[in-house]
Amino acid sequence: xVSFRELRQSPNFRFVMLTxxxxxxxxxxxxxxxISILVFSFWRTESYQLIADWNIENYKTILGQKTYLTFMxxxxxxxxxxxxxxxxxxxxxxxxxxxxxxxxxxxLVLLTAAPFFTGIILRVTAMQQILGPIGLLNMALQAxxxxxxxxxxxxxxxxAIGLVYLWIPFMxxxxxxxxxxxNFELLEVAYVNGAKPWRAFLEITWPLNWIGTAxxxxxxxxxxxxxxxxxxxxxxVNGALYGNILEHQFGATGTWALGSAxxxxxxxICLIFIMIIWRTINLQRSGYTGxxx
Amino acid sequence: xxxxxxxxxxxxxxxxxxxxxxxxSLEVKTGEFFSLLGPxxxxxxxxxxxxxxxxxxxxxxxxxxxxxxxxxxxxxxGIGMVFQDFLLFPHKIVAENITFPLKMQRLPENKQxxxxxxxxxxVRMEGYEDRYPHQLSGGQKQRVALARGLISRPDILLxxxxxxxxxxxxxxxxxxxxxxxQAELDIPFIYVTHNQEEALTLSSRxxxxxxxxxxxxxxxxxxxxxxxxxxxxxxxxxxxxIRGHIKRMEGSIAILDWRGLDLRIPAPANATAGxxxxxxxxxxxxxxxxxxxxxxxKGENRFEGTLRDIIFKGQHSAYFVVLENGEELVVxxxxxxxxxxxxxxxxxxxxxxxxxxxxxxxx
Numbered sequence: 001x002v003s004f005r006e007l008r009q010s011p012n013f014r015f016v017m018l019t020x021x022x023x024x025x026x027x028x029x030x031x032x033x034x035i036s037i038l039v040f041s042f043w044r045t046e047s048y049q050l051i052a053d054w055n056i057e058n059y060k061t062i063l064g065q066k067t068y069l070t071f072m073x074x075x076x077x078x079x080x081x082x083x084x085x086x087x088x089x090x091x092x093x094x095x096x097x098x099x100x101x102x103x104x105x106x107x108l109v110l111l112t113a114a115p116f117f118t119g120i121i122l123r124v125t126a127m128q129q130i131l132g133p134i135g136l137l138n139m140a141l142q143a144x145x146x147x148x149x150x151x152x153x154x155x156x157x158x159x160a161i162g163l164v165y166l167w168i169p170f171m172x173x174x175x176x177x178x179x180x181x182x183n184f185e186l187l188e189v190a191y192v193n194g195a196k197p198w199r200a201f202l203e204i205t206w207p208l209n210w211i212g213t214a215x216x217x218x219x220x221x222x223x224x225x226x227x228x229x230x231x232x233x234x235x236x237v238n239g240a241l242y243g244n245i246l247e248h249q250f251g252a253t254g255t256w257a258l259g260s261a262x263x264x265x266x267x268x269i270c271l272i273f274i275m276i277i278w279r280t281i282n283l284q285r286s287g288y289t290g291x292x293x
Numbered sequence: 294x295x296x297x298x299x300x301x302x303x304x305x306x307x308x309x310x311x312x313x314x315x316x317x318s319l320e321v322k323t324g325e326f327f328s329l330l331g332p333x334x335x336x337x338x339x340x341x342x343x344x345x346x347x348x349x350x351x352x353x354x355x356x357x358x359x360x361x362x363x364x365x366x367x368x369x370x371g372i373g374m375v376f377q378d379f380l381l382f383p384h385k386i387v388a389e390n391i392t393f394p395l396k397m398q399r400l401p402e403n404k405q406x407x408x409x410x411x412x413x414x415x416v417r418m419e420g421y422e423d424r425y426p427h428q429l430s431g432g433q434k435q436r437v438a439l440a441r442g443l444i445s446r447p448d449i450l451l452x453x454x455x456x457x458x459x460x461x462x463x464x465x466x467x468x469x470x471x472x473x474x475q476a477e478l479d480i481p482f483i484y485v486t487h488n489q490e491e492a493l494t495l496s497s498r499x500x501x502x503x504x505x506x507x508x509x510x511x512x513x514x515x516x517x518x519x520x521x522x523x524x525x526x527x528x529x530x531x532x533x534x535i536r537g538h539i540k541r542m543e544g545s546i547a548i549l550d551w552r553g554l555d556l557r558i559p560a561p562a563n564a565t566a567g568x569x570x571x572x573x574x575x576x577x578x579x580x581x582x583x584x585x586x587x588x589x590x591k592g593e594n595r596f597e598g599t600l601r602d603i604i605f606k607g608q609h610s611a612y613f614v615v616l617e618n619g620e621e622l623v624v625x626x627x628x629x630x631x632x633x634x635x636x637x638x639x640x641x642x643x644x645x646x647x648x649x650x651x652x653x654x655x656x
Contacts, residue, residue, distance in 0.1 A: 185380055188347050191367040192374040192451075193441065194397035203393075207384050284425055287383035 034267070040260035048254040058261035068245070068262075072269075075242035078156065079225040082163045083171075086220045087213070089164070090171035095205075097172075098179035109176050113169040120166065124233045127162045131234065154236025162230040167223055171216040178212020208287045214277045222270050242266065296359030298323045298449050298481040299344065304353035306339055306505075313339040314350070315505035321449070321483065321498075326475050328484045328492035328513075331502030332528075337485045340502070341451050344483065346370050358448040368397070373442030373480075374451040378458055379434040381426035387437050388422040394445040412440045415474065432463045439471070443478060452484045456491060468494050489529055493517065501525045523651040526573040533579075533622050535572040535648070539564060546592070546645055552618040557594055557645045561652050569653035576625035578647040581612050582640050583632040595642040598622070600635050614641050 007013050042054050062068045097108045115123050130136045131152045138148035151157045182205065190200035206213075228243030235241070246266065249259030299321040306314040313336045321327045329337040342348040344355060346367035354363045362370045373394070381390050388409055389396075395405045413419045416436040426434060435455060442450050455471075456464045472495060475482050486492050492499050493513050500510040501524070508522045520526035527534065537551040539560075547560035549570055558572050589595040598614040601621065605628060612624040612633065622641060633639055 183380070185376070186382060188367070189374070189376065189380045189382070190393070190397075192345055192347070192370075192372060193394040194368045194445070195393075196366075196368055199397065204382060285384050 037260045037263050040257050041264045043257045043260075045255045045257045050256055058258045059265075061258060062261055062265055068242075071240065071242040071245050072265075074156070075225050075227075076269075078160060078163070078227070078241060079221045082160055082167065082224045083217050083220045085160070085164050086168045086171040087217060090168055090175055090216065091213075094172050094175035094179055098176050098182070099184060105176075109173060112172045115165070116169065120229055121233075123166065124162055124230050127158075127165060128233055131158050131161065154234065154239060156231075156235060156239050158234040158236070159227075159231040159239050159241070162234045163224050163227055166230060167220040170219040174212050174216030174219060175209065178209040178215075182209055207285060211281055211286050214281060218274055218277055221273055225270060225273075226266060295323065296356075297321060298325070298358060299483065300354075300356040301340075301344070302354045302356075304340070304343060304355065305351045306336075306343060306348060307351050308339075312336075312505045314343065316353070317505075317507055318353075319500065319507070319510065321481050323481055324479045325498060326472070326482045326484065326496045328486060328496035328499035329502055330486055330489055330492040330499055333487055335502040336505035337487075337502045338453060339505075341453055341483065341485045344449075345372060345374055345451055371445075371448050372451060373445065373447035373449070375435075375438045375442045375453065375455045377454040379426075379431075379438045379455075381434055381437055381441075383426055385425075386422065387418065387424050387426070387429070390426065390437055391440045391444055393441060398445065408444055412444045415443075415477065416440045416470075431459050432467065435459060435463075435467055436470075439474060443474060443480065446478065447480065449481045449483055452482060454486055455484075456486075457488075464491075471495060493529075501528060503528075520573075520649050523571060523573075523654060526649040526651065527571075530575045530577075532573040532575045532648070535574060535620070536653075537570055537572070539566050539568045539570060541566050547650070549650075552620060554596060554616065554618045554620075557592060558648060558650045559645050561650050564650075564652060570650055571653050572648050572650045574622070574643065574648035576611065576623050577609075578643055579622060579624040579626075580642045581614065581624045581626050581630070581633065582642075584638050584640055586632070586640070589642055590644065593642050593644050595640060597638060597640055600633055600637055600639045602635060603633070612639075614639055616641075 040050060041058055042056065043050050044053050044055060044057065045051065093112065094109075097105050101108050128135065132138070133148065133153050135153075137152065141148055152161070186204050186208070187197075187200050190204050191197070195203060226243050226246075227241060228247045231239045231241045231244055235244075242262070246259055246262040249255045249262060297320040299319070301317055301319040304314055304317045305312070315336070317340060329340060331337045339348060343350050344357075346362065346365060346369075350363065354361060356362065357370055357372065382393065385393070391412060392405045392409050395408060400408075409422070410419075413422065416439055418433065418436050418440065421429065421433065421437075426437070429437065438455070442452075452471075456467055459467060468491065471482070484492070484495060496513055498511060499513050499516060501508045501516060503524045509516055509520065509525045516525060517529050520529060526532070535549075535551055535556070537549040537556065540548045540550045540555065542548075542560060542565070543557075545560055546557050547564055547570070549556040549558050549572065551572075556572070558570065561570070564570070584597065596616050598616040601613040601615050603613070604611040608628065609625050610628045610630075612626060614622050614624060616622065624641060
């Protein structure tokens, strides 16, 4: 018989005790809901009731009907463009703060996250006050006798601007944290060896910070792909994305089973995207200097 | 007449009102191994970075190979550089690290390969092409860094304390290797170091830098044997430091009162009786023997003292002698001296010219 004292000394027991709280949390709040969604996605709904009648009709609908594919495509385009814009905008910001921020750099980076101090609805509403028909921008233009910019009002462009604004702190933070560990002296080495600044960036800075950048891209891509609040507030009548249709299934139409299936599809698209990004990461080529794999 | 490989004219650099480099002029010829020696903060690294184009001088001009490069960025200067912590690109294999300068020049791949094989055999790193830097030892990293600096046959190679992070044995080995590379390629090396042994071993000419200025420039033996300034005399060879004041003058010889002992020294220019003097005497210039083993030469300083300790250093040893006035002298001499015993009386002696005397600077 093993005494409790002996059990406490065992490494396996310690491992279990240390990982238990986290594992339990993930099990209850992530794995179980995912499983239930997966299960529901193979059921059907009738008059707002889930019926355990196993079938794959939901998936046939999503992957077979043009409407759903269109919304999926729109969300994909939106996620790719928003990620790209965030990347192009965030890289110089993160670079400047990491290189020149000095002792203020932590504060500067935290400031990019300042919008997080308020809720998402409030922030999107604030964007509406700027971009909308009676928003700051167009009112100002009209006051000076110009035509209002139609494309900024209730359109996919407006949604994109809102989404960039929402998720850019993630991108800045991810790139910034990567650059913190980057040895900027390597750039001087590149210059001395004949590399022009742009070439040095492509040869040295970009590959050595690719992991951080990739994390930033994933962190922006996924919430953008699943977005529904921002397009509802800023996108207007024709601005609905996949997320809006998905949300619709759980609200107005009450087709939970179809909604669940849409959720599963969304989950797998994100998973595929993460795997594509993961394939681009070669630890050696990212300057990883630890043990060999 | 050929242009000097490197020409600096009145180069100045100020950081926050501190003169890091103060009106430095210098010419280095093709094929020279030139060292910039100085303590940390003397401005030697800043000067090297100005030559590289990593800093812009506030004033003055830099010519490399006869071309004014003062306003050119580093990538347009045609130089090679080796850094203190090697700074290899961690995500590139050895071959890619070394051919990086050629890739930047857009040299065709087959030419790159040719050059790579040549330099790999020069630095004796064949077979390591596919390794990543973290799979190399310190000495190997250094060889790769040197290969990267040399592969494009630059007009000059700048080296910023390249041996500082290596252990002693490797340092000795790399010193020999660097002299070999330099001699084979005939590229001028500008070598920055705070280690006088390195500078004295490696270079043909050197400059001693202090507070942003050149204290003295010249052949290394000349600097070692005939220091022109107090700083150079005190720095090179870490000599015995003797303080006193002049009792009287005897022509070109001054008699120094060294805490009660009369010492004959070469009189510094403009010295008169009563002047305070700093006299620097290198350890190896002092004769040490048992009492009355030989007669003093004419004009020689000869004192009796007690041998306090002997520190064995291999081929030579350091003998610590306490004189009658309580001052201690360090003497470097051969290790095999059976007549000398610790706590026994000994005799030390040297000619006035063996040391370098300077008027004491007012602080």
